[in-house]
Amino acid sequence: MKKLMNAANDVVDEMIEGYVSAYPGYVKIHDKNKRSVISSKPVRQGKVGVVIGGGSGHEPAFMGLIGKGFVDGVPVGNVFASPPPDPILEVTRSVNGGAGVIYMYGNYAGDCMNFDMAAELADMEGIHVETVLVTDDVASASKEQAHRRRGIAGTFLVFKSAGAAADKGLPLDEVVRVARKANDHIRTMGVALSPCAVPQTLKPSFVLGEDEMEIGLGIHGEPGVERGRLKTADEVADELLGKIVRDMPLAGGDRVAVMINGLGSTPYMDLFVVFRRVARQLGELGVTIHRSFVGEFVTSLEMGGCSVSVMKLDDELAELVDYPADTPMYVQM
């Protein structure tokens, strides 16, 4: 597989350099750590600092989302690898406005270990850190083991909800409550049509036949949990939504946010065809779509396929999902 890159080992640093030089009004690299990307605006004293992160290769997540109404800083890991504690700690120090800091990230062992270590170090410096793991991926564990699920595209809406709450000036315990509620209210199911390749190997992360797809993919080039023949967009939409609704029942009168997330190489055309069916099926259930998100939010390099996320809204979550955001890679008026 082909990439526009220079040396494989430089690609993350070069991406970060390109990113901050494209959006100097929004973001900068921390003086002391080149993998710590933070807002270029002054820290707002009294606001909860919002930190998200994880490996590279998921852009716009995570560093693309730094800005008003979203997050304040992002430690950046290697491709599909957790950032180590150092950049997390530097980001934490930088975004601390005296009201504590929330860490949010998808539930992966490496991220848990490194963010926990950074939180301990921050605590020793007197910075109060709370952590909320995102576990939206229905395919990755049973309902009884929901706390073991991975975080995939739904992370975006959990981050957005908590980021909005922090921007509204809510205290840390309330921002944490909102993030947990957002995570409890969201489910995601994905389908993979084609693999991605990390810069170091340029080899496909898995092999699928020309007539095959995989349901339940991850966002690191992992194969899914169930391989089958490639179905129509409507069949795929029904299968993904069906698994979500079996896990999180929806009833007439419910209000939801819907996200169709492209994994990297899936045309918008395909995403809208999938959205069409999801919207129709939700309509059949009497469920109202309050807001839609169709595009690339949490990618997996050039992987092909998409995921469907549904977030069940109450008034509080609806307001936070509607809250404006102004970041380099996601703007909402």
Place this chain on the structure above:
Amino acid sequence: MKKLMNAANDVVDEMIEGYVSAYPGYVKIHDKNKRSVISSKPVRQGKVGVVIGGGSGHEPAFMGLIGKGFVDGVPVGNVFASPPPDPILEVTRSVNGGAGVIYMYGNYAGDCMNFDMAAELADMEGIHVETVLVTDDVASASKEQAHRRRGIAGTFLVFKSAGAAADKGLPLDEVVRVARKANDHIRTMGVALSPCAVPQTLKPSFVLGEDEMEIGLGIHGEPGVERGRLKTADEVADELLGKIVRDMPLAGGDRVAVMINGLGSTPYMDLFVVFRRVARQLGELGVTIHRSFVGEFVTSLEMGGCSVSVMKLDDELAELVDYPADTPMYVQM
């Protein structure tokens, strides 16, 4: 090649249906023509109506850009095919606020024929239509034959400039002047790494070896004008920017907008690595980057590769490029 679709002949209608159902606050399908997508907000009397269009498969262009500060309506063609006069005419009638209508599109024979025919029909109904063709693709004709060049990713910034001018309330002749100036001030050069496939055939539009790339691609799966071995991102950036600067010389003190446009399957990682080099080289020339656009703006389904666009700004163009836009697929505060 694989797609998430149902029947190939339904894909455009289903995409449009999905799109408008995702963003009902922004867009709707015209009552009388299912290929006419228009703003769902009331027509602003006295404002120049802004119509862009072309084939499908370029999303977010063109229908993704309907909204305040951008465009008012979009006739939608089949995949990579011009819309016929009918949907163009219906859109024209709908967006006419009594101040005339501007048509803007990339310079392709089919679009020219159909939009011209619609303009004639509109004229017979007393709607004054002016047309500006976008010709930003340096690779597609010599400088002496610049009027024969194709429109590719640079169309986005020409549309944006004129859309902003119309939103500011400028009269039709001024909006036309701005669109022409924007087109005169922008150049684009692209590189293809991998092909796309239209839904009807699912066959790659061209074949490139694992170590090959093509400079000067189009946005319809066309191969480029010069095939070579795959180079590093820096070499590719230098080659693309070099061809732009040879065509439109830049000097110290110049101010530009830069766009790195992904063609469909190119990760943001690659786009930022390319941007990094372009920004460095412009810095060496003493050229200031006033605003950056990095992402997918004018795609070619799942084609791999990117283009570099540079727009030379004066105060007027800088203001228009900075002007806010609120559309389903592009928001700028």
